[in-house]
Amino acid sequence: MLVVSAEVGEALDARRPVVALESTIIAHGLPRPRNLQVARELEEAVRQEGAVPATIAVLDGRPHVGLDEDRLERVANEDGIRKLGHRDLPLAVASGASGATTVSATALLAARAGIRVFATGGLGGVHxxxxxxxxxxxxxxxxxxxxxxxxxxxxxxxxxxxxxxxxxxxxxxxxxxxxxxxxxxxxxxxxxxxxxxxxxxxxxxxxxxxxxxxxxxxxxxxxxxxxxxxxxxxxxxxxxxxxxxxxxxxxxxxxxxxxxxxxxxxxxxxxxxxxxxxxxxxxxxxxxxxxxxxxxxxxxx
The missing domain is CATH 3.40.1790.10 (Indigoidine synthase domain)
Structure with a gap:
């Protein structure tokens, strides 16, 4: 079910460092075109520390762990990208929807792919x-x-x-x-x-x-x-x-x-x-x- 990019998959197989990144900040947290610029910047920051970035999103009902440039642009620029928590994942997959992952969905999909480290801004909590x-x-x-x-x-x-x-x-x-x-x-x-x-x-x-x-x-x-x-x-x-x-x-x-x-x-x-x-x-x-x-x-x- 998970679509793990070739770069992320090779890094995991070789036990090289990988960092999961959420996609909600790209689709819903920033205005265009700054959102895409920040997405690229964050991935580059991971690379500068010697690790492989794995930005996570669901596209056309398929959870992606690691996005190529075309898919990153889709998340940043496509209208109708939903905001997906982990409870939404089965619904998004079954309906073929596309969505950006929140902390909970990103953490779950990252762990399923075998990624142990995840970077985000701030957690949700008790209101x-x-x-x-x-x-x-x-x-x-x-x-x-x-x-x-x-x-x-x-x-x-x-x-x-x-x-x-x-x-x-x-x-x-x-x-x-x-x-x-x-x-x-x-x-x-x-x-x-x-x-x-x-x-x-x-x-x-x-x-x-x-x-x-x-x-x-x-x-x-x-x-x-x-x-x-x-x-x-x-x-x-x-x-x-x-x-x-x-x-x-x-x-x-x-x-x-x-x-x-x-x-x-x-x-x-x-x-x-x-x-x-x-x-x-x-x-x-x-x-x-x-x-x-x-x-x-x-x-x-």
Missing amino acids: REWTATQDESADLGLLARTRITVVCAGVKSILDVPATLQRLETLGVAVAGYGTDRFPGFYLSDSGHPVDWTLRTPDEVAAVMRAQDTLGMPESALVVAHPVAAEEQLDPELHARVLAEALRACEDERVTGQAVTPFLLDYLVRHTDGASLHANLAAVRGNVRLAGRVAAAWARS
């Missing part, structure tokens, strides 16, 4: 007002049962960060800060909450991955929380002010359910004059580079 809405990202449950290492900038700061950390603990998902004892907040280097473990080198991350296997741990993920550089983060005071305004606007306009996250993210981009998007891309670039180094360390282990 604010969870006690009333019961709104929780599918990312968390999927990571609780998928053996993959996710290099990310924490979770999106629009979420309930402490509740998300608690939920990850309950689900048995290991979380470590990379070079920090603070949990990053996507746009922010520090969400205001600590992490219990700190890893400082790619080899240390690879050692944890080996220990997961050696101990016969449940098939859960390792989250490597890598903060955006302090000089590239969104100004914390600006972030706090605009997020408070966005939450009020969300309530005033009665935005609910799945519409909340895109509403808040779009509000942040517009009311920070694009500074939140700059921080987002800085975080993704840093995560991709680190993931390449982790994948290389894992391949050496």
